[in-house]
Amino acid sequence: MRPFITIFTRSCAPHADQTGQAALELLEAGIFGEPASVAVRPNFEIDSAHQGQEGVMKARQAVSEGRPYAMAFVDMRMPPGWDGLETIEHLWEADPDVQVVICSAHTDYDWSEVVDRLGHSDKLLVLRKPAEPIEVLQCATALSRKWENERLVQSLVGRLEEDISARTRGLEAANRQLRHLATHDPLTGLPNRALLDDRLTQAIAQADRDKRSFAVLVCDIDRFKRINDSLGHRAGDALLQEIARRLTSVVRAADTVARIGGDEFVLVGSSLADGADALQFAAHAIEALAAPVRIDGIDIHTSPSVGVAVYPDDGASIESLLAHADAAMYSAKQQGRGHAARYVSGMHAGAEDHVQLESELHIAVALEQFELTTNRKWTPEPARCAAPRH
DSSP states (O other), X not given: OXXXXXXXXXXXXXXXXXXXXXXXXXXXXXXXXXXXXXXXXXXXXXXXXXXXXXXXXXXXHHHHTTOOOSEEEEESOOSSSOOHHHHHHXXXXXXXXXXXXXXXXXXXXXXXXXXXXXXXXXXXXXXXXXXXXXXXHHHHHHHHHHHHHHHHHHHHHHHXXXXXXXXXXXXXXXXXXXXXXXXXXXXXXXXXXXHHHHXXXXXXXXXXXXXXXXXXXXXXXXXXXXXXXXXOHHHHHHHHHHHHHHHHHTSOTTSEEEEEETTEEEEEEEEEOSHHHHHHHHHHHHHHTOSOEEETTEEEOXXXXXXXXXXXXXXXXXXXXXXXXXXXXXXXXXXXXXXXXXOOTTHHHHHHHHHHHHHHHXXXXXXXXXXXXXXXXOOOOOOOOOOOOO
16 A cells, blocks of 8 residues: 555645755655656655544544554644544544554643653654654654554454464364264264273263163164175175264264174163163164165175163163173074174173183193094004024
8 A cells, every 4th residue: 555644734844845855855866766867756645634523534534444644743723623632633544554653843732741642652742833844744744654563463464364264274173073083983974992981971960960760772783794796895884884874873862872893883862761671672673674775786684783881770881781782683693683782691691701712721821731532542562572592
C-alpha cells in the first residue's frame, strides 16, 4: 500500500522556494546514496481537511476502502469544532495505526496533559510551527517508513500465526490419529485389547455402583482359517470387516464390540439382568452373522461360536471374565457351529490341564527325561562262547 499524508490544518507548513527545494533535493540525494544531479522526490499522496471531523471521516473511509493513511499532521487549534487532542483521539479510534504529528505554535494544553490524554505513544511526534520543509519531510519520511515497516511486520506475524495454526491443527490431527491407532484395530476400526480393558474397567466400576450385571461375550468365527487359506487374505480381511459391521449393528451405544486378534471378537453388553439376558444377547450376535457374505462373487457362509461370562457371577476381574468367556466359547464350539454357551465352573479346567501338560512336556524334553520304549517284550540273547583255540 502506498503511503498517504493527511493534513488536518489550514496551513501546515510554508511552501519552499527554489533555493530551499534545491537544498532539500541535494540532502535527499546524499541520504539515499543517489548522485547529486538526480532529483529524489518522496512519493506521497496528500489529502487535507480543514476540521477534525472532516479528517476523521476521511480516515474512516480510507480504512474501509483498504487504503489507510500512513500519517497525519494535526494542528492543535482548529476552531470551530474539535481541537487537536480531540481530533487525534477520534482519529485513533477510526485508525489505530495512523502516525500523528502535532503541529503547534501555541496550545491551550500543557504537554503533561497531552501525555495524560494520549499516552507515551510511539506513533506521536511534535512539530513546532513555523516548520522548515526539511522538518516536514523528515517527519513524513520517517513516520511513513515506520508505518510501512509495522504493516510489514503485522503481515509477517499474521502469516506466521496462520502457519503455526495450520501446523498445530496438523499436529492435533496426527495426535488424534496416533491415539486412535493405539486404541483401535487398524483393519476393522473396532477397539483393540488396550481400549477393551479400559471399557471393561469402566463397566466393572459402573456395575458395582449401580448393583447391576453385564456380560462379556467372546466370539470366534467358525472355519475362518479354511476361508482365509482358500480365498486369500484379502477376502479374509473383507469378511472380518463385514463381521465387525454386523456385530456393531446389534449392540447399543453403551455396549462395546472389540477385536482382540485374528478372528476373535469380544462384545461387552451393559446392564443385563442375568445369564438368560446374556444368552439372548449372544443369540442376536449369532443371528446377525447368519446371512452369507458375498466376496468376489462367492457367498461365504459363516457363523460364530460364542462364549458368555457374566459379571460378577462368572468372574470379578477382567482377566477372569475373559478367560471364562473364552472357555465357554470352546465349549460352544464342541457343540457344533453357531452355538453359544455360558460359563459354568470347571469349563476352563481342561484348557488349564492342557497348558500345564504342554509346559511339563517342554521341561521334560529340555532335561532329557524321555526314554524310548517298545510294547514288544524284549528277551536277551544267550551269550555265545568262542571255541578254544588249540
